[in-house]
Amino acid sequence: MSEKSAKFKNYSLVLLITGVMILVGQWIGYDKAIIPSIPGMILVLLIAFIALVIKEYVPAIKFPAFAWASLIAFILSMPFMPTAAPFLKYTNEVVFLGTTTPILAFAGISVGNKLGEFKTLGWKVFIVAIFVFSGTFFGSAIVSHIILSATGII
Amino acid sequence: MKKSSVVSLVVAAFIITIIAELIGTQRINVGIGTIVLLPMLFAVVMGILITPGVLGKRIAALGKAIGTEEVDLAGTFVMVALLPLGVKYGTLVGPNIVKVIEAGPALLLQELGNLGTILLALPVALLLGLKREAVGATFSICRESALGIIGEKYGISSPEGTGVLGTYLIGTLFGTIFFSILGSLSLSTGLHPYALAMATGMGSGSMMAAASGALSEAVDPAMKETVLAYAATSNMLTGVTGLYAEYFLGLPITNFLYKKLEPVLGRRK
Incomplete structure (x- = not known):
């Protein structure tokens, strides 16, 4: 085959x-x-x-x-x-x-075999990542909210 | 694929799916809003728990059934198992195509909002004492396209590479868990559900599913379908534009701000 x-x-x-x-x-x-x-x-x-x-x-x-x-x-x-x-x-x-x-x-x-790598990263990387996720998400949401209001959709 | 590995992986995932669906969707009122916990959240947590690094090393039989081979195989399964969800998203966008086109300007411009990570996360990273790692870690949400950009420009073993891998790994491990909670809780910010829906498209199929799934269960049922249609469209757009936005905007802006902010916020040795 x-x-x-x-x-x-x-x-x-x-x-x-x-x-x-x-x-x-x-x-x-x-x-x-x-x-x-x-x-x-x-x-x-x-x-x-x-x-x-x-x-x-x-x-x-x-x-x-x-x-x-x-x-x-x-x-x-x-x-x-x-x-x-x-x-x-x-x-x-x-x-x-x-x-x-x-x-x-x-x-x-x-993701099971990556948990070991996570332990070596430490808490700083974890905190930074949480801010990365939140910033990406709310950055988009704020822009969307403004444009949707301006174009009269919401 | 080894037959015995396939069988033990599928049996494990099947049992997890059944338990997750038996638990069902749970709503928790936390004062500022409602957190919607979907079966997929229980599934990912149970999945992590049964791996060799967690319960597998304590329970011998489990460690034998789900070993390194099965964990590797699960990665292949994820790629294929995502496809029925992709089809469902298509069926949500198609009938709502007029609404999606009307929202075109917002959908396109909100892609720029993804750069919000730099404004929020770069200062935090500098305050915590990160140096060039901060650039890789915060210039984007660090999915596969970002790994490619940093890998090519600085090399993946550079400080920037360490940063991008860090956020990538945290995203892989905890991204769906984080976004499945943020998805419903974000409604309490007062931002419109449609705006939040567009924000869930960040270039990761599973994170988008977690965030938009939870959001769609928390909003007025009349909005549900539009929420999912906007989410899917936004994610598709990020898939197309993400790489260019990261390369031509995200990385230069992060480097520029790093030069300005590092002397002020960075820790002196």
């Missing part, structure tokens, strides 16, 4: 696993029955897979697969697109917050 087909086989496997985790998670957390949500989940996973294929075969455009996935779904769901109504009908069965839980479960585990 070539390296690329092995890679895509792994991607498909991880996508399927994630899909099952989301379906079970949103059944527990958001009362979404599993069977009626399957068609929507298949659509979501299909787009995710296409995003991975585009990223692999169009490396000239430096766009992460996450952005490709958003872009495809965005185009399919614009109001004047004939695909919008059926596409949204099915994908609405996949709960937004439900898709976040498995990601963060994996993300939590994945």
Whole structure:
């Protein structure tokens, strides 16, 4: 088996696993029955897979697969697109917050081997980082608030 | 991918997901506002807890099931598991495209607001005694693009490189936890939910999800969809403009302010 087909086989496997985790998670957390949500989940996973294929075969455009996935779904769901109504009908069965839980479960585990490095950084770096996060966030929020008021949206 | 590693990683993450969803969304009133704790927050905390460095070294069976190999594998899983969320964000922006275009000027200009980190964090870093490390640590929110810029300009083993890696690492470890709390709590500042929504797009998919998810659960339900649409659009814009803003604005401004502020705020040896 070539390296690329092995890679895509792994991607498909991880996508399927994630899909099952989301379906079970949103059944527990958001009362979404599993069977009626399957068609929507298949659509979501299909787009995710296409995003991975585009990223692999169009490396000239430096766009992460996450952005490709958003872009495809965005185009399919614009109001004047004939695909919008059926596409949204099915994908609405996949709960937004439900898709976040498995990601963060994996993300939590994945930072495990970096905790040692954190201990060597010390508390100063931690404090600075908190101010970096807050400054970035509130800097944007203040600019947005001013422009949104000025343009009459809020 | 080794089969046994995949199985133990997936079983662990699946159990974490189920427990996190069973706990469900919790709302805590803290006087100045409400903190919304989403299942994803419980998931990331449980994920960190079961790793070899924390509980794995105390509980032998756990350390055996989730070892270094599984931790490395989890990184690959995150990249792929993010994609369904990416699709969902697309479906939130598409139907709201008119609203997003109307908010275009705010969405574009707020990208400049990301430079707020320099004004707030650089003085703090200097007061704490950091030198050139402060430039790398505070010129941006220090995601992958920032690592690239500093790595190329100063080298990653330079003082600037140490700084950027520090903030990067703290962001990776605690970014989602921090922003999932700030997301809902920030409403008490009086800034409009739509403005806060745009601010959550900082160029990191998981931090944006944590902040905007918590924010969307804390606002008036009628605003929920617009909040998520603005957040996703803002994050996409940062993905496109972030690198250039960091390179042509963030880094020069930080260097300029460093020269002015360091003699005043920096600690003398």
